[in-house]
Amino acid sequence: MGMEYWAHFFTLIVLVIGAYLAVFLRNLLASVIALSAMSLALSLEFYLLHAPDVAIAEAGIGAGLTTAIFIFALRGVRRD
């Protein structure tokens, strides 16, 4: 039960909370931000599992680019 165990524990807790919020939040922009936070926690988990290469790709694509694309899509479907 070292330091690394608790790092894994809290990262996975944040990941599950982010995934839950991404599905169940009513505000779509907040849902996208929750998905981005989940992706960031997943990237941290990859780093803790000694895969820094995958972590950089996940942080760049998952937390950066897909969030931007979702925000563009939300602007496109806005009713006003």
Next chain:
Amino acid sequence: MRMSKIVRTITALIFWAVVVFGLYVVIHGHLTPGGGFQGGAVIASSTALFLVAFSKEEFLKKYKDAFLSLAESGGLTLFISTAFLGIGTTFFYNFIANSGGIFGNPVPFGVNNGDLNTGGTLPPMNMAVGLEVFGGISLILFFMFLGAYLKPFNKEESEVHKE
């Protein structure tokens, strides 16, 4: 459409920091984790940041879309021509490694000592892939950004949107 002044100021502050970090990942591709694809994706996320915060006109002032297309095609051409330069032995042959010139230092046995001047054809290929991924993902983002402002296809749908 532009975002608030807070978003625009923070974007202007961290835009070049994101670009420099992406260039670091690309240039150290043969030594540290990450490489052409990851570094190119990080540089392209600076484009995403810029597009979210600023308007289309300000983006077109910074990058022409023909330039992004040129970066994509140029990166791919550079990659495949570097691969073909080693065709005397085999395709993708690393003909620069251990030759003593640029990128040609021999790698010492043991722990990675961080000598950037090694790797042969790997650093130029990482830079080519970084350029290609930056151009490609930025073009995808830019055209998705433009697509969000297209008018709906049929008239009924546009009536619905007005309500």
